[in-house]
Amino acid sequence: TIDSEFEIGNIKRIEDIYKDEWRDLVKDTIDVLDEHKKIVLARKRLVMFDKNINIPYILQKASQGEHNSYLFVLESQDSIFFSQTPEQLMEVNNGILSTKAVAGTIKRTHQDEVDKENIQAFLNDDKNLNEHRFVVESILNDIAPYVRDITFNETPQILTNDHLYHLYTKIKGQLENDSYIGLLDNLHPTPALGGYPKAEAIEYIEQNEFGTRGLYGAPVGYI
Structure with a gap:
């Protein structure tokens, strides 16, 4: 303590x-x-x-x-x-790539009945589902040149945090080779941090946003 x-x-x-x-x-x-x-x-x-x-x-x-x-x-x-x-850009274990699409968020009230109703509405909300779909599709496209046998849950799941609920989708696949630096560069940033279509969104941000983001949203981890 x-x-x-x-x-x-x-x-x-x-x-x-x-x-x-x-x-x-x-x-x-x-x-x-x-x-x-x-x-x-x-x-x-x-x-x-x-x-x-x-x-x-x-x-x-x-x-x-x-x-x-x-x-x-x-x-x-x-x-x-x-x-x-809550976002994990990527993890590699024994040649298996794991990543998560995390997009779409609502507040958690800690009132069981209220949260239960909110989650049900959340899972059927077009705006949040579309936002989540953007991220899933972008990640699938980004990893396709580097990974085979890709699996992911077709319906978003709920990621529970202390104050928030997120929509998330687990994505896995077998790496084609042991080098994944190119994959890392291709994945970052996901539409959760940049936008969609990704290249267009990043160009807009670079031209219009004020100042640099620094390490905000940057990949951090162990290699």
Whole structure:
């Protein structure tokens, strides 16, 4: 247990970077979309505390919640990047590629009857199902040159986290060879982070989004 004296402290300031420009960009982006397109925009928020941020405390608190998420920390000189995500870009074990399409999200209320009704509606919601389908189709296309004997569940399943429910599809296949760096490059980013069609969405983001995303959504793992 981490002592309470190491708690995170109080927030001194919150500022959304490029707030007005962001709103204009969202409006402009909606105008170029149709039911066959998806663009995922990212924005920055500055949060300042009245004392130094204690990373172990944050990690402990994070690990107590979203048990179906991946939690990691990267430290470089004076900068620290940490993330908690339900998405697994890829895993390779004994020549078998495993990946997940995670897209489509609703809140979890922790009220059993309410959540049960919400999940049922969620599984039949065209908007979320279409968003999920974009990601599944993109991943299947991206891995096709590198993998054979691909299997996946035809109907999305529910991934349960502490505060959210996600639609997800497990995808597996046999790697054609032992090298998968090209596959990794082909997969990232999935439409869950970029959009669909992927090349078109990425080009739009690069031309219109404010500033670099840095490590946001970047592949992190062991090779």
